[in-house]
Amino acid sequence: MLDKEVQTQVIVVGAGNAALSAAVAARERGADVVVLEKAPRQHRGGNSALTVHMRFPYDGMADLTPLLSGVSSADLRRMTDRVGRYTRADYYDDIMTVTEGKSDPELAEVLVAEAASAVRWMSSYGHTWIPTYTNPVSANVVSFNGGGYGLQEQWFRTTGKLGISVHYDTSAIGLLHDSRDSITGVRTKTTQGYCNFRGKAVVLACGSFESNPEMRARHLGRSWQNVKLRGVPYNTGDGLTMAMESGALPYGSWSSCHASPQDLNRPAFDVPGPDIRGDFWSRYSYPFGIMVNLNGHRFIDEGETWRGLTYAKIGRAILAQPQGIAFQIFDRKHRQMEVIRGYEEATGFKANTLENLARQLGILDIAGFLYTVGEFNTAIQPGEFNPFRLDGKSAIGITPPRSNWALPIDTPPFEGFPVVCGMTFTFGGLRITPEAQVVHTLGHPIPGLYAAGEMVGGLWHGNYPSGAGMMAGTVFGRISGTNAAEEALQNNK
Numbered sequence: 001m002l003d004k005e006v007q008t009q010v011i012v013v014g015a016g017n018a019a020l021s022a023a024v025a026a027r028e029r030g031a032d033v034v035v036l037e038k039a040p041r042q043h044r045g046g047n048s049a050l051t052v053h054m055r056f057p058y059d060g061m062a063d064l065t066p067l068l069s070g071v072s073s074a075d076l077r078r079m080t081d082r083v084g085r086y087t088r089a090d091y092y093d094d095i096m097t098v099t100e101g102k103s104d105p106e107l108a109e110v111l112v113a114e115a116a117s118a119v120r121w122m123s124s125y126g127h128t129w130i131p132t133y134t135n136p137v138s139a140n141v142v143s144f145n146g147g148g149y150g151l152q153e154q155w156f157r158t159t160g161k162l163g164i165s166v167h168y169d170t171s172a173i174g175l176l177h178d179s180r181d182s183i184t185g186v187r188t189k190t191t192q193g194y195c196n197f198r199g200k201a202v203v204l205a206c207g208s209f210e211s212n213p214e215m216r217a218r219h220l221g222r223s224w225q226n227v228k229l230r231g232v233p234y235n236t237g238d239g240l241t242m243a244m245e246s247g248a249l250p251y252g253s254w255s256s257c258h259a260s261p262q263d264l265n266r267p268a269f270d271v272p273g274p275d276i277r278g279d280f281w282s283r284y285s286y287p288f289g290i291m292v293n294l295n296g297h298r299f300i301d302e303g304e305t306w307r308g309l310t311y312a313k314i315g316r317a318i319l320a321q322p323q324g325i326a327f328q329i330f331d332r333k334h335r336q337m338e339v340i341r342g343y344e345e346a347t348g349f350k351a352n353t354l355e356n357l358a359r360q361l362g363i364l365d366i367a368g369f370l371y372t373v374g375e376f377n378t379a380i381q382p383g384e385f386n387p388f389r390l391d392g393k394s395a396i397g398i399t400p401p402r403s404n405w406a407l408p409i410d411t412p413p414f415e416g417f418p419v420v421c422g423m424t425f426t427f428g429g430l431r432i433t434p435e436a437q438v439v440h441t442l443g444h445p446i447p448g449l450y451a452a453g454e455m456v457g458g459l460w461h462g463n464y465p466s467g468a469g470m471m472a473g474t475v476f477g478r479i480s481g482t483n484a485a486e487e488a489l490q491n492n493k
Ligand SMILES: Cc1cc2nc3c(=O)[nH]c(=O)nc-3n(C[C@H](O)[C@H](O)[C@H](O)COP(=O)(O)OP(=O)(O)OC[C@H]3O[C@@H](n4cnc5c(N)ncnc54)[C@H](O)[C@@H]3O)c2cc1C
Pocket: 013, 014, 015, 016, 017, 018, 019, 036, 037, 038, 039, 044, 045, 046, 047, 048, 049, 050, 051, 052, 053, 054, 055, 170, 171, 172, 173, 205, 206, 207, 208, 230, 231, 232, 234, 235, 236, 237, 238, 239, 278, 279, 424, 425, 452, 453, 454, 455, 466, 467, 468, 469, 470, 471, 473
């Protein structure tokens, strides 16, 4: 039996935010578009459907108000009092600070320059946002209405309206070429057998290799082989592998990734669904308490800076601790000041003495733990604690030091939460041009091949600013879709 053949103009691989941004942009330019998605329909949306927000620059409420939906005028007034500006320069600086200057300046510049316009473009397709300024955050003062799930469902409504067909249970397994090595389609495996989708341009937006234990062990190190995923099990690096088989140049930091503190009892992965909250298992209040390992030792500056600029590297720090586990410790003051957020169903213990808490948590060196807490408390400098700004309330003369939000752990009841490393996505990807064309190892763009989303290498190294993954997905998704459509339509003449 011959393989099934489908003819179109632009083929988009994946159905996350980057892919659907690409598909919509390509359709907008007048191309026929199909989307190929490995997951079944009921678990569609990729990691994008598990997210909260995207990071973009804004010049005050005038930029934000048109994006908001269902916000009372009282809330709007409160928001106006709290929200300032987040400039392009702030965004660029944050990217360069967290990546220690290693982010590709050209790609970072495109991201920063195109982000606000991409958000307005999304808004024109019915996406809405809600305020999140009441949380201690640096830049992400608004979040997707309905979370990442709401965002993705809106994209799927839009693709439906625009006549873009989405093929579920359809895994891309290889790229098709012509004799001059232009990309002419995608070979897939579906529940009905093999199918070749043929077109004039392909956008790869099928995630990084975070769900592939073999690739994790090979590129990140053996300790990453059995790590828990925060997201979908489908992103196994297929797009990266097939692009490199076609000559694509790997680029960026293949040995680092985004990984954050997660509840000890989180499942091995999550799949999107209407009742799944992507951040349900995240334990992100660590900047206000302390974090210790099984020996009772602190191992990072918990309050180095805003949580959104540190959390992505903290999973790695936890994985490096004995047995890959750590404990977040708080006291009554943290509860009273409401800085322990989103821990309603967290795995955790409470006790009236630090010793009892340590015993319940299973900390091996209880005396060591008591020493750590005592030393930390004594090292705290005078100053006012304020979770809404970098308050400089530090603890000095200890290792590691503490830069902000240091409160003594001395008032019962004490609380402790065991956490492990949760893998979000990997940073290594493909080299692309600012036009989102995939670059060949010989240095030229591969005709007909584009990439977007987590498949793009070079932006993130060792760390990452929260919200930038989704934003990069839309920016480069939109660019790749537009250019793929233009190439396809040109070649159709
Ligand atoms: C729990 C969680 C919370 C997060 N929160 C945020 C946040 O608030 N803000 C933010 O900016 N980032 C957040 N991130 C990161 C964010 O999810 C990514 O940056 C973003 O989703 C990347 O988009 P993408 O389209 O590249 O990938 P995805 O959304 O993962 O989409 C990739 C798609 O490709 C499909 N696919 C894979 N292989 C194949 C194949 N061979 N053939 C066909 N299809 C295939 C997958 O099934 C998937 O649907 C979070 C991640 C997680 C896991």
